[in-house]
Amino acid sequence: MCSLSTVITAILLRVGIVGGGIVGLFTSYYLLRRGVNVTIIDTDPAGGRASENNAGFIVSTASKPRLSLSLLARAVLGFQAPVRVSLARLVRNARWFLKVSRSYGYGDDIIAKIARRSLDLYIEFLSSEGIDVDLVRGVISAFKKWEDAVMLAKSIGGRVLDERDLRDHGYIGLGGGVYVEEDLSINPLKLYWGLRKRVEDLGARVVIDEVRRIRVDEKGVVVIVGKGSTEHDYIVISAGSRCGEICRSIGYNPMVEPARGIVILHRTKRAGLISSPALLEDYGVAVAQHGSELLRVTGFFELIGHRVKIDRRLTGWLIGIARKHVKNYGEAEPYTVRMGFRPCSADLLPVIGRIPSYKNIYIATGLCRLGITMAPIAGKIVSSMILGESPPMDQEILSAISPARFGGRKVQAL
Ligand SMILES: Cc1cc2nc3c(=O)[nH]c(=O)nc-3n(C[C@H](O)[C@H](O)[C@H](O)COP(=O)(O)OP(=O)(O)OC[C@H]3O[C@@H](n4cnc5c(N)ncnc54)[C@H](O)[C@@H]3O)c2cc1C
Structure with a gap:
């Protein structure tokens, strides 16, 4: 049960989601369900390529190429x-x-734990939203x-x-x-488009443009796109394999x-x-x-x-x-x-959490071979961090997937 002040705080928040693949969509979904004002910015009107073009297995057990x-x-x-x-x-x-x-191989147990938690979220999500994904x-x-x-x-x-x-x-x-x-x-095309429709129905604004740079000023986080800019209290960088390029302007390398x-x-x-x-x-x-x-x-x-x-x-x-x-x-x-x-x-573990030195810039990427499987838990972790709640994952795992392990530039935090 949320207190009135938590509800009001959520409603007043403006969060920008940079990259509307499956990770950006699940993050948006959990924020929107709490009343947050969400803007998704994506280059591609058709959305995330990896998130549509994959095998569609939601598994906690699959082995992988050595x-x-x-x-x-x-x-x-x-x-x-x-x-x-x-x-x-x-x-x-x-x-x-x-x-x-x-x-290679050292994070397998961590991934299995994250994936199992995400499987539970899928069951919850699919039964509550009733989206047909050819399950x-x-x-x-x-x-x-x-x-x-x-x-x-x-x-x-x-x-x-x-x-x-x-x-x-x-x-x-x-x-x-x-x-x-x-x-x-599942059929990844049906999951992607079912979720995309759901977040739009919940009120997400979708901006189709390329994110070029990110800047932090007294108003919040400014996202510079091809045709202008958007302003937010927080942003989540969820641009999949393009996250490195986007993070360059804030001096961070998610590797x-x-x-x-x-x-x-x-x-x-x-x-x-x-x-x-x-x-x-x-x-x-x-x-x-x-x-x-x-x-x-x-x-x-x-x-x-x-x-x-x-x-x-x-x-x-x-x-x-x-x-x-x-x-x-x-x-x-x-x-x-x-x-x-x-x-x-570079260690084949997800990169999820706050970017070092920034109070209001988060990242959710690095989900590699199991990005469809782990997208709900990635979205849930980041959304709880933004809402100031404790994320639904052990601290040990949160440290292992923290963006801080790849360093970051000392810059002026807002
Ligand atoms: C062949 C294949 C099979 C797979 N099979 C499975 C599987 O069975 N199970 C599983 O769990 N996972 C699987 N995966 C992995 C999974 O598909 C990915 O990990 C997941 O889709 C990544 O999602 P994402 O949202 O992080 O990235 P993406 O889907 O790549 O989304 C990133 C979004 O950011 C946008 N973007 C990029 N740059 C910018 C910019 N500058 N400005 C604005 N927007 C930008 C892109 O347009 C895109 O929409 C597979 C992947 C592949 C390729």
């Missing part, structure tokens, strides 16, 4: 699916690559070797599936899998690097081509069907900057994997290829 130094080296030297690295990027951002290879309960992690599935089940739990079970779920040529009933799969992923959408004519979505772990390829009309095949983790050209070899490889392991793939017809850039920090 970013060891040797894998990075092999990925630079040639075509090392699913991880690809450009030499130019490696040279330009050597500090990021070095840090990521050193800290499917239960996700499979599938392997070529049965022993790999057994090993994963030992660490995360879940039901072990054998080759026959996988065939019943619609997959062939795989030795074993782990079925985790609590994990969810976020884009990791490109590719999505191939297929038309289908009936439901049940597969009966459960799956991550084909040996390839880092995700397969999900939404309703009767859409099959989504997703893959790649490319550290190549914001490059938008897609080599045909990549789409050919993805389609090849789907054809090899989805029993009824012949009934699906690929019709469009899309991409998204995951925002990945």
